[in-house]
Amino acid sequence: MDKLTIEKAHKGLIKKEFSAIELAEFYLNKIKKENEKYNDFISITEDLALKQAKSVDDKLSRGEKIGDLEGIPMAIKDNILIDDCITTAGSKILENYGAVYDAAVIKKLRGLGVVFLGKTNLDEFAMGSSTENSAFGVVKNPVDVERVPGGSSGGSAAAVAADHCLGALGSDTGGSIRQPAAFCGVIGFKPSYGAVSRYGLIAMASSLDQIGPIAKNVLDAKLIFNSIKGKDKMDSTTLDINDKEKDYGVLKIGVPKEYFQEGISSEVKNIIEKEIKKFEKMGHEVKEVSLPSTEYALAVYYIIMPAEASANLARFDGIKYGKKGNSGENLIDFYSNVRAAGFGDEVRRRIMLGTYTLSAGYKEAYYKKAQAVRGLIKKELENVFKSVDILLTPTTPSTAFKIGEKEDPLSMYLSDIYTVTVNLAGLPAISVPCGRVDKLPVGLQIIGPQFKDNLVLSIAQSYEQLRNL
Ligand code: GLN
Secondary structure, X not given: OOOOOHHXXXXXXXXXXXXXXXXXXXXXXXXXXXXXHHOOEEEEOHHHHHHHHHHHHHHHHOOOOOOOOOOOEEEEEOOEOOOOOEOOOOOHHHOOXXXXXXXXXXHHHHHOOOEEEEEEOOOHHHOOOOOOOOOOOOOOEOOEOOEOOOOOOHHHHHHHHOOOOOEXXXXXXXXXXXXXXXXXXXXXXXOOOOOEOOOXXXXXXXXXXXXXXXXXXXXXHHHHHHHHEOOEOOEXXXXXXXXXXXXXXXXXXXXXXXXXXXXXXXXXXXXXHHHHHHHHHOOOEEEEEOOOOHHHHHXXXXXXXXXXHHHHHHHOOOOOOOOOOOOOOOHHXXXXXXXXXXXXXXXXXXXXXXXXXXXOOOOHXXXXXXXXXXXXXXXXXXXXXXXXXXXXXXXXXXXXOEOOXXXXXXXXXXXXXXXXXXXXXXXXXXXXXXXXXXXXXXXXXXXXXOOOHHHHHHHHHHHHHHHHO
16 A cells, blocks of 8 residues: 555555545554654554444445545644644643534545545644654655755645655645645645635734645645635635636746745756756747845735734634633733743744834834735736746745754744745745655745646646656
8 A cells, every 4th residue: 555646545445445434543553653753753543544434445345436525534734723723833831722613624534435534744833844843743855854844834745745645734824834845845736715614723923824735746736636625615715716717728837037046056947947948948938027026025924914913913812712820919910921832932933023123113114015025026926927827936945954954033034935925915936846856855836826726736746757757
C-alpha cells in the first residue's frame, strides 16, 4: 500500500485489493510508528477512523458503489473542528478543547465517507512559517529532518510527504498551504477567497483565511477541492463558482519581474526560470509583467493580519473559551493570567501589534492606510489579468531552512514574501513541485484571477504531466 494516491486507493478499494479498514490501519500504524520522528500529528483519531472505514467496508460488501473519496484516509489541520475531537489550534490555551460541531468542510467530507486519521500539528493559531511555534513541539520536514516543513500547515504538508495519509486539509492566511507544500515537495492549493466555507475554522484573520487541500498530485487536490467548495449559509462570504473546467487552449502567461529581484536564492531563481520556459514549449505565450505594489504587500499583510487576529483571539479568555487560569483579584487579572499562561510568544506579539494598529490615533496611520494599499494591490492585479490569464512565480524565496535558523521574527516574516499578495487580493494559487536544490524541493506558484480556480488547477495538472514524462 506504499505510495498510493487517492485515485489508486479508490481503485484498490473497488477491486477489493484491500479493505477500507486495512487501508486505515496501514496509515494509522505508520503514523504511530513515525510520529515521534516527524511530530506531524497532535492527535490520532483512531476510533473514529476505524468506525468510518467499517461503514465503507459494509457498503462495499453489500455491493454498493462508492464515491471517489469514500474510505480515503485524510489528515486535518488542528484548527479545523471535528465534532467530539480535541481541537487545539497548536495552542496550550485550547489543549483540552473538545469541538462541539463539525466545520462545514468536515461535514462535507464526512458525508462523502472520508476517513479522518487525526489532527495535524501547526504553528499556534496558524501564526508562523515553520511550525516551530506550536505548543506541541516542532514538526520535522520528512525530506530532511533537520529542516522545517514550512508553516503554518507544516503538520499537514509533512503528513502528505511522509505518506502518513492520502491527502490533508490546511488553511492559508498568508501562504500556510503553499509554503509548506513547497518545502515538503507536495501540492498545496489555496482556493479563491469565498470558494470554501470558513465555518468551523478557528479564525486567524477572517478577510484572508481560506481552507484548501494538500495532496500528492494535482488530481487528488482537485478531488478534495471539488468536495469542499461551495456556498454555505454559515459563511456569508461563500459562493458557488460557476467556472466549468474546459480546454483552455493557448494561454497568456505573465511573469512578474518583482518576484525575481532581491532576496531570492540564485538556485531557486534558476530552477523557476528554467521551468517557466517549459510553458512556452507547451505552446503558451509567456511575457514579463510588472506589479510595482508587490513591495508593499508584506508590510500591508503584517498590519491587517495582526489587526484581525487580535480581534479574533479576544474570545480566548478562559471564560468563553480556553482553560481556566489562576483566578486573580478581578476580571482583568483573570483574563491576563489565563492569556499569559495560554498564549506563546508569537501569538502575544501579534495581539500586541494588532491592538496597537487599531488603537485610537494609530488606526488612521496604520490600519486604514494598509487597507487603502490593499485596495491598490488588488486593482493592480485585476489590471494585469486583463492582459494575461495566469501568473507564474516562485512560491518561496528559498528552500526549507534549518530548524532554529530564523530566530528573529522579521526574517521569518520575509519567507512569506511571495505568498501574501494572493491572500490580500483573494486569488486562487497553487504550489507545484518543480525541481530540487541539494535534494530540497522547490515550488512553482501558479496564480489565477479570482474564481478561476479551475483554470489554475488545470494548468497545474498539465505542467505536472509534462514533468512526469
Ligand atoms: N506565515 C504567515 C504568517 O505567519 C502565514 C500564516 C498562514 O497562512 N496561516 O502569518
